[in-house]
Amino acid sequence: MARKSRSRKHAPAKPTPARPRYAPDWITLGLSAFGMLVTGYLVITTLTTGTPVGCGVGSSCDIVQQSRWSTLLGLPVALWGFGLYLVIALVAGLGRARPKRWQQLWALSFFGLIFSLYLTLVGWLELDALCWWCTLSLATVLALVITLTFRRPGLDEGPFWGNFLLGRGVTVAVLLVALHGIYNGWFEAPADPKLEALAQHLDRTGATFYGAFWCPTCQDQKAIFGAAADDLPYFECSPNGRNAGLAFECASENISNFPTWVIGSRRLDGIQTPEDLARYSRFDWEGWQPPE
CATH class of the missing domain: 3.40.30.10 (Glutaredoxin)
Structure with a gap:
């Protein structure tokens, strides 16, 4: 007697859920783009041995731009600033969940603010001079920190700021000490x-x-x-x-x-x-x- 063939029924494959798409952070993108314009202009004038607008020979701005604090590890400080603004812009444009993206953007902007404040204070205390282009960049990164702080997404309740700042603060403090050491010759070779x-x-x-x-x-x-x-x-x-x-x-x-x-x-x-x-x-x- 011939057996009836039984057809196997396969469960329909579950469709892969589409990855959610998040809108870019347009405010942060706009501020970081402005910062890139400022620092990019300074990089171009440095590489072409030009003079930024308002930085005539012997001016306060010129003294800062010609000082040893205008470079870091052999590269113009403006180039490091441009790189930081570029990273902030890339993170702001990525389609990541808002809480995670916010934490990355705030940490990057906070480091940029401390770095800019350090160089501004050095110019004021060590050179008795201020560069208005550098001050404009400082104002931009300060605007980033303030804007991001007031736009913090809803996260878990609890001592968020204390824990968050402690973790980021330790990292920034270590980097700031290393930066100060580089400028003050802590890592220089012994005297010839x-x-x-x-x-x-x-x-x-x-x-x-x-x-x-x-x-x-x-x-x-x-x-x-x-x-x-x-x-x-x-x-x-x-x-x-x-x-x-x-x-x-x-x-x-x-x-x-x-x-x-x-x-x-x-x-x-x-x-x-x-x-x-x-x-x-x-x-x-x-x-x-x-x-x-």
């Missing part, structure tokens, strides 16, 4: 013994390096000596601030350019190489040997 010996020789023989704290070329001169710069016979000509008069010692020497070296009866304007300083001060640069 030869440069250290030259610096001590210049000091011992009565040479004087006249400069000003806000002078970019003075910072470049010190950078040539690295950690040995602390031994240079440096004299500060603007002890009372950038806009105050010259110190009496500088005025009596008719110092009008920075840096100016006085070695014996010889005056040298501008940055000097170690070889030239050695020659003028009669330091045996070629034959110097480290002490045993």
Whole structure:
């Protein structure tokens, strides 16, 4: 007797649920785009050796733009800022769940705010100068933080801000300490013994390096000596601030350019190489040997 064939019934496959699409954060996108315009403009003027609008030679803005704080790890600070605004814009445009996206955007903006505040305070306290382009970027990232703070999506109740800020705050604090260390030479190589010996020789023989704290070329001169710069016979000509008069010692020497070296009866304007300083001060640069 022939068996009846039984047809197997398969359960219909469940359709894969469509991934929800979230609208971009247009407000954050707009603010980050404006920040990219500001920092992008500064990057272009830096790479083309141009001068940003309102940053004439010797102006407060120019002093900041020419200072050692205008670069970080060999790249313009404006380029780092452009990269941060770009990341914020990408995150704001991604289709992610709003709470997770908000946390990422707030953390990035908060770091940018602390970074901008740090550089602004350094310019004010160390250089007695402010860059209005940098201040505009600071205002933009501040607007991002304020806007995101007041637009926080509904999250679980509880001590949200305390836990959230603690986690992000520790990370930002570590990065800020590392940043401060980079700018203050904590990670510099030890002083070159030869440069250290030259610096001590210049000091011992009565040479004087006249400069000003806000002078970019003075910072470049010190950078040539690295950690040995602390031994240079440096004299500060603007002890009372950038806009105050010259110190009496500088005025009596008719110092009008920075840096100016006085070695014996010889005056040298501008940055000097170690070889030239050695020659003028009669330091045996070629034959110097480290002490045993």
